[in-house]
Amino acid sequence: MALKLPIYMDHAATTPTDARVVEAMLPYFTERFGNPGSRNHSFGWDAENAVDAAREQVATLIGANEKEIVFTSGSTESNNLAIKGAAEMYEKAPAGRTGRGHIITAQHEHKAVLDPCKRLAKDGFDVTFLEPPRDGVIRSEQVKAAMREDTILVSIMWANNEIGTINEVPEIGALCHERGIIFHTDATQWVGKMPTNVERDNIDLLSLSGHKIYGPKGVGALFVRRRKPRVRLVAAIDGGGQERGMRSGTLNVPGIVGLGKACEIAMREMERDGERLLRLRRKLEQSITSQLDTCQVNGHAERRLPQIANISFGFVEGESLMMACKEIAVSSGSACTSASLEPSYVLKSLGIGDDLAHSSLRFSLGRWTTEEQVDYAIQKVVGAVKKLRELSPLYDMHREGIDLSKIEWAGH
């Protein structure tokens, strides 16, 4: 069978919705359209039952109780609610004052964590942005060293969206529990791909998203621990008091049903998907790096998600590289930054120079990625890098043994 082009290898940006998920959702747009808040008739009860079933599916995937799931519009909202909601609830001083409490996060978190933290910093909280080590993995000792008497919240993502590295989340959670500090993790890239248990892994707040796990866009959830400790949040959206007052607004029933179904499928299929994708990702990385000099796989060699590979290519420029392999949909940096010409802040935070950060590609494989597609991508990328290096004066100089860092560049 001929390979259909272009090939989608950007599953960390979003995934197609699984046909089984779409099928589960459809009745809730039409004949089963009720509002779960309508307590006096069967339309409402039917919708409420559907939401309850989905709540249980989500809870099961992460080892939580269904009462601990708050439905949101996605991970960005979950992160905002968790971080701002916990900071306001556990503040050491009221709004308008400084010294309201200390928060720990890391420089290579997603913008949906960094920006809420920056806003809190403006509003009187102290925020520590940990600088990740070269391998990208945040370890519990680093978090421990940053903890203070007034630390109220730690927010460390489970797996990084650009490089796929896995932080020491259960260990960081244990540390927080010892000291009575609330622990939030943005698990958008992790949940549904890797086994998760909020009890075993010591999580207080966990963000997840539907469209990263073959569910629909516009729906996600926040896990909010109810026991040991009981975590309380100040709501961001006030109104009808849905979701135990933590997130008002009529529930997105079709979306929630879809998220539930996506979680149920992930629970059954993640192990098989993970093994298959790990093998394909390794093939991709090994084939590319063995055919090209001066390229590197970013992030820790082992502690990485099975489906994400981030590779930097020396002496070629990122945008022209994307143009040269336009038949494969990959991302240069993260999807949110691909409209700008800035090199990835995540790669820069790992101490990767601008030259390599400018020319890196993120491949993220998914449920329907085939070996044939991976083989095509390998051949295309290797060809593109070779072609661009033929054009690159820097590669000539490198081969002539000229040290590029010693040249006085007339930059603009």
Added chain:
Amino acid sequence: MAYGPKIIDHYENPRNVGTFGTQSEIKQRKDLGVGLVGAPECGDVMQLQIKVNPKTNLIEDAKFKCFGCGSAIASSSLATEWLKGKTLDEGAAIRNTQIVEELSLPPVKIHCSVLAEDAIKAAINDYKQKNGMPVEEEHHAELH
């Protein structure tokens, strides 16, 4: 980035790619002028080489190499096409705005044309210096 057909054409089939020798060989040869502009950390480096007939002051050949985005590659490819057959003075008169117009460069890519104009000037001045000719006041293209 959605590019126009002329940029895509120069990017996919770049004209006059190459060099007239290694960096050290080129330094020795008086018939060659080299311009190397930009910086790797800015994401653009252009190398433009011209081969001049000393009797006629005509640019007989031009070659480029470019590390940069599609627009940078297209701008330098176009520059070599335009330089061939021109006198040194005619070559020095090429303006970045002409490159912008010819390629329909989007506004965020105008700096690529500026870099190409700088590379042309640098290559011509390099040739003149090697041959003891008076070098004109360095003209720096400006962003418009």
